[in-house]
Amino acid sequence: MPERRPRADAVRNREAVLAAADRLFARSDSPEHVSMADIAAEAGVGKGTLFRGFGDRTGLIQALYEARLDPIRRTVAEGPHPLGPGTPPVQRAAAVLDALLCFKLDHRHLSLALEEAATGSPYGAEHYDWWHGTLRGVLAEIPGFDGSDFAAHALLAAVRADLVDHLAGRRNIPRERLRADLATYTTKVLNSP
Amino acid sequence: MPERRPRADAVRNREAVLAAADRLFARSDSPEHVSMADIAAEAGVGKGTLFRGFGDRTGLIQALYEARLDPIRRTVAEGPHPLGPGTPPVQRAAAVLDALLCFKLDHRHLSLALEEAATGSPYGAEHYDWWHGTLRGVLAEIPGFDGSDFAAHALLAAVRADLVDHLAGRRNIPRERLRADLATYTTKVLNSP
DNA sequence: GAACCATACGGACCGTCGGTCCGTTTATGC
DNA sequence: GCATAAACGGACCGACGGTCCGTATGGTTC
Known part of the structure; x- marks a missing residue:
């Protein structure tokens, strides 16, 4: 063919639709208050165009999320130290x-939108499988580390969008404090006997 | 007064409404397919009664969840070994x-319904605060354990309803396997240097 | 540049859902 | 019994996700 x-x-x-959605999600306090009609209007486009291009609401949000996350995904897959392969597993x-x-x-608003949209849960979205598979692989390289499959799920759960939003947004914990807390926590998990 | x-x-x-909701959630594969009208019909009651009694959908689901979870909550707060106070913190x-x-x-279906209903996230529901506060308190009793606040969030995230549902439901991991995996994981976190 | 056609457009339209409202019914205290 | 406050229930509403189809337009060919 x-x-x-x-x-x-x-x-x-x-492109216009993705940009409009990004803007609207960033502006509004809760992603569920951004309707498909809103996005269409903001993009200067008919509603039909949204659904033809992305299938449904979930598809649109996933496409947007994917587009924004892709750089990091690439860096992890094939980039330089410390994200890429070639870094010792604990550090990586x-x-x-x-x-x-x-x-x-x-991308707090966008991440929140994604987890809300994916029917019921983020699990089952293919990008989650990719992250889980990758992290599990890294964990499995740590000598003497067992239970890497569940541990990968649990560690990813620690950075879920709604938890991050709760801590950074509602409770105003500053960015560096959160990063430090997460580092302390992951150290516990990764350097266990 | x-x-x-x-x-x-x-x-x-x-009571009839709570029982009906429980039945319906258990029966259906996804909680979002259970409408308020469905619950009213199943309970043999008008829709107005639902909203008068529980405020809104979230209120109804929270009331149901609370009712079912209350026994465990009580046991943790004042019950016997190993859940209650008096147990050494790591074990508890x-x-x-x-x-x-x-x-x-x-209560997979019900838990799923709750997390979906609570606007945006389970955080901010008062029962979450209770669990987080309790767990944080227990962690803080472990000698040399730092970062108990974040660690409590992260550990609770490891047993979130949609993750559990994903592993037990879609991926068919047996109950005892999950419990063992979780135990392995928590051991890493709790017994770290 | 004209004519043709596949592709894409857009907004009226539909079914469903959460939530409200108010006329009617009923449990309760006197 | 009777009065009354409380509770009932289902018609009704606005909003939303998603569809449909008549119309417009970019691409291609001569």
Whole structure:
């Protein structure tokens, strides 16, 4: 099959929609108050265009999240020290969790939107499987570390968007304090007998 | 003020509604597919009664959750070994987390419904604060343990309903395996240098 | 640049849901 | 019994996610 390229206006609109959604989520205090109609209006586009381009609300949010997170994902997969492969596993696992925490702090609204949108839970979204698989692999390289599968889930749960939002947003814990707390915690998990 | 007792039919209906909701959540695969109208119909009651009695959907689910969880909460607060006070802190923290995991396994649908209902996140529901405060207190009793506040959040995140549901439900990990995995993990956290 | 067609557009429209409102019924105290 | 406050229940409302189809437009070919 010849794999026709999409029309120029379709590409333009797709970008406009993602940008509009990003803006609206950042502006509003709770992602559920941002309706699909709002996003369409902000992007200067009909509602039909949203649903044609992204399938449904979850699809749109996932696409946006994926686009923003992709750089970090790449860095972890093939980037330089300390995120990339080639870093000793204990240090790398800590670096990955720290990077994830920072991302969720920097994109709090978006991350929140994603976890709310993914039907019921973030689990089952393919990007979660990727993070879990990667982290589990790193943990498994630590000598004498057992239970890496569950530990990977549990460590990722420690940086879930709603928890981060609760601590940073509602309780006003400063960024560096959170990073330090997370580092202390991960150290406990990673350097256990 | 004379503090009039509620009418008998109101009490009866309240029970009927809670029982109906419990049944419906247990039956359906996803809590969001259980509507307030469904619950009212199942309880043989008008929709108005639901909202008068519980305020809104979140209130109803919280009331139900609270009712089911209360026994465990009591046991932790004032019960016998190993959940109650008087147990050495490392052992007690592990026991509390195990009890919470078991509860979420036994009431998977209900727990899922709660986390979905609480606007945005389970944080901010007063019962979460109670668990966090309690666990933090136990952790703080462990000699040389620092970062108990964040650690309490992180450990509770490891037994969140949607994670438990993902592992036990979608991935079919057996109950005892999960309990063992959690125990291994908590041991790492609690017995760190 | 004209004509053709696949592709994309957009907003009226639909079903459902949480939540409200108010006329009606009923339990309770005297 | 009777009066009355309390509770009932279901018609009703506004909002939302998602669909549908007549219309517009970018791309291609001559």
